[in-house]
Every structure is written in structure tokens, then in C-alpha cells.
Amino acid sequence: MTILNDPVSAKLGDRAQLSYIASQAADARLNVELETEGMTLNIGPQHPATHGTLRIIARLDGEQVLWAEPSCGYMHRGYEKLTEVRSFPQVTSLINRIDWLGSFANEVPFILAAEKLMGVEAPPRAQWIRTILFELSRIANVSLFLGDLGVQLGAITPVFMAFRDREYVLNLIESATGGRFHPNFDRIGGLKDDLPAGWIDETKVVMKKLRNFCDEIEALLFGNEIFQSRTRGIGVIPRDVAMQYGLSGANLRASGVDWDLRRDQDSPMAWNKVDFKVWTHPDGDSFARCWVRLQETREATKIVDQLLDGIPAGPVMAKVPKIIKVPEGEAWVSTENPLGEMGYYVVSRGDSGPFRVKIRSASFNNISITPWLLRGVYVPDIITILASLYFILGDIDR
């Protein structure tokens, strides 16, 4: 039965629809009594709460959002078009800049797609180091989210802690790859270089620090009464809606979907060699999304610890021709990136560069739910909900 006349709400249960209508009616009554006038509020393009240049246009009735829509495109760089005039090894320097907080993780699915088309597999040592760097970029990315979360809610301390501890991880990435933010370290067939001496012991120390950071944040922020009242029950995404919009990563797992590409998909990476737990939360609200990310950061440090103990010996580069030509074909590879599922659909025509690359970035899908999600919420909750969805502007606009 359809009570609400829109395709998404029609898929909810009758009870959920009725309770939604009831809450809207109660609010409308209140607003009639207060005789508020409608207004349009522009949040952004340059607003500290939007992590870049995202503009949100919200039509308000009093404090309540009647209609809201993000306006993207302030950072569109046309990477899909640019890949068509680049050779395969050159593309990694572009796609590094998609999700700039977890750059190394962007390179991996593209390289895996090219390797799949070429029939090349990286040697085991390269696979393990790739996985370690992938998880390090996840930790660097999500730890900043955890700190930034506090700022969105008016707490300043967590962000200083996050910047302090993220620096240790960035230093590790820099000493291994040469770049703090844009490593450009992954190559078709392996990696540019081996790990530097003493890196493994150093990483173990840092992982301990990051686990302490997670404990601190959990005690400081997640146990905080204000934080809980601002996030619990706010911005609830039911499972079916999340699936339709193609939400991924922690946003999907916070809606109770037990799905992690690291565990549920065969890929030439080392995740199937370690034990880790995929955290989910049944609530689907802002708190759940933040909580799942916190647990994932802690889990990632454990993954890195396990991997460090078992890096196999051998070369870090397979034998590939000097001038790379990828055979004709199509391939889709996606990985569980810090922001969610990131994938590349690569079409090759036997040339040295790709014929067409479709970049499926996590934030584009994650943020496309906001017109549905922000309807009916109050103005301060817009900021909390956007913070909990966690997007990177470069990942939306590409």
C-alpha cells in the first residue's frame, strides 16, 4: 500500500509511513500556531561544516527543512575524460586526488583492474604491502573524521587529537612512499619500491598510539551526553533505502547490512590472510554511522598489526613489459575504501591508455541520499547528518 506519494517511502512499512506523517502533521500544526514564514537557506559553498565546496540549498519552514538539495560541481575536474588521454601508469597520479585523505586506497582498484585485464598478478610481498598501506590510508582518513565530528558538534578538543595522531600515520606513509597525501606508489604488477628499514617496528608503535586515540575518542565523544542526544535517532536510513541509493561502507553497515568487500569478495590482496570483524549497527542513525567508523579504525590497526607479522619475502614487482599495453576487454574492480565502495569500470582497446573509465566513487552515492534524508529534519541536524555521512568533495565531483 502506498500512503506517501514517493517511490522511496512506498517501500517502507505502513507503520513507518504513518509515523512519519504523524510527526509531520504535529510539526505543521506547531508551525501554523507560530505562523512562521518559509525561507531559503544557503549553506556553503564555503562553509566550515562542508569539508570543501559543497553547497546545500534548504527550503525551511521555521526550523524545519521542507526540501534540501546539495549543489555539487564546484570541484568537478573531469577525471573520466582526462583518463582517456593518459596512459595507464599516468592515471594513478590523477585518481590519487579523488579522495585526498586516503589517496593510496584510490590507486588500488584501478591498478587491480588493469592487472586483471593484463592477466598479471602482483607478487605476494607486494600484495601484503599494498594491503598495509591501504589500511594505513583508511586509518589516516577515518581518524580525521572522528576528530572532525567533534567540531561539527561544537567540541574543539577531538580535532587536535585527530590531527596529532593522524600525523604519525602520514609520516609512515611518507617514509614508505615518499608522499604524505599523494603517494602514487602503486604500479601495474606491484609497487614502486620495497619498505624502508625499520618501518615495521615503527608502524607497530604507531598502531598502538592509534588504538589509544580510538579509546580516547570513544570516552571523550561517544560517551558524551550532548553528542548522544545530537546523533541518536537523527537521520535514520532504513536498510532498503540504503540499498536503493547504493550507500556503501560504514553508512551501509550502520543500517544493519553485514557486507564488507574486504571479506566478501575475492581480490588479490591480503585481507583473506587475517582475522578481522566486520562491525555493523542495527540503528541506521547518525550515531550508528559514527560508531561503526570508530570500530573500523580500531579494527584496521589490528589488521595492520597482523599483516606486519607475516609479510612474505620476495620481490615487490612482477615482470611486466616496459611499455604497458593493456589487452582489449572490460573489467570492473571495486574495493572497500575508507569512504565506501570505490570501483573502476575500465574499458581497454589494446592501447597504452584506457578507452573509457567509469569512476564509481563512494561519496557520490552516499550524498545522493541527502534530498530524501534531510526532508523534515531541523537545521542544526543538517550539519550532524552530513558529518555522519562523511563525504570528501573530490570524491563526489571527481
Add this chain to the structure above:
Amino acid sequence: MNQLSSPAETTPVVDTVRNQVLTDVQATLGAAVVDSLVKPGDDIWIRVSTQSWNVSMQKLQAMGFDYFCFLSAIDWMPSPFGRGEDDPTEPAPERDTTIRPGYTGGDTRMQMLVRLVNSRTHVGINVKTDVPNEIYTVDSIASVFAGANWHEREAHEMFGIGFVGHPDLRNMYLPTDFEGFPMRKDFPLLARMVKPWPGIVDVEPLPGGDAESEEAS
């Protein structure tokens, strides 16, 4: 099966899971499936008829492919500008722009591409359909998968494909008065038109590079 399925000869593995999924899909969609391809251990591709695009999506969603991954389009015409590495002082070389489709074939220049995933078995499927030439219009699937809304808006402005039944086809990235469709292959990459590709003058060997081994490779 398509001619491009030749990699199966080198890896004689039979992917029973994906073959079974494809059989189920073909049974559910019936004559709507025009062509299909399974690469063992890799992925499934199907091409459905343009008329059944929306209905096929509904049926696929009902049979368990409930996760919408992405929607996009592919322009199969090779670019008349090549890789944008032409010398602007020379006359532009003639290039072959014969349309040659990829996996599961196709009769048109543009094709839609949607990837859906079964959230229980985690098996994905790539669904393609032809977009009629000249009119470049297909049915919208935003009523089936709400997430397709933004993806269709992006495909609309980048490829100039119309979507019948889409609620709101405004531009997402480009200015409203932008002319042309940037992701079409016959749209030149302007950065390479106003300033020649610096690679065309880079003919000297790199300093310190071994010239002989470069030639041998």
C-alpha cells in the same frame, strides 16, 4: 556468446555460481536478454533490449539484485581527436571512427551500463542496453532504484542522453548554458586544443637513461 570471450580458452575454469545466476536471469527476463557473457571467476555481463530497460530492472531487483552500484554510459565511437596528442601546426590525421561495441555486442553508438549486486550472495551483474542513435533517449530507472536519479542526471549532461520519466534532469556539474556533451568522444578535450600537448616536443632521451635498452624494449 561474444567473440571477446576468448580468455576462457586460456583459463578453462567453469564458474558454476555465475553460470547458474545467468541461467536464472535469462529465465526471469526471457526474451529481453539479447546477449550475455560470463567470464569465469570475474563477472557477468548481459545486454537487454531498450524497450525492456525499466521492466528488466524491476525484475532484476525482485529476483535479489537489490543493491544499486552505479549507472553510466559508454560512447563506443573512437575519438576523432585520438589521445589529444596532435601537433596543432600539422593537419589533423585521419582516424578510424568505426563504432565497435565491447562485451555483449551492441548496435548503437551509446550504451547504458548499470551494475547491480545481489546483497545476499554478493554476485554482481553488469547490465547494458543500447541507446537509439540520433534520439539518444531511454527510460529512466530512477523509479526502480532511487539512487539512479543523480547518476542519470550526470549521464544526461555528460553524454546528452535523455531519460523518459526522470523527475528532474537539471545539470549537476556544468553551468546551465553549457553547450555540448563533454564525455562524448567527438567533444574535444579543450585543454589539449588551446595548448599543445607538451609530450610532442619531448623526443630526447631522458638524461642518464640508457638509450640502447630503451630501444630494445
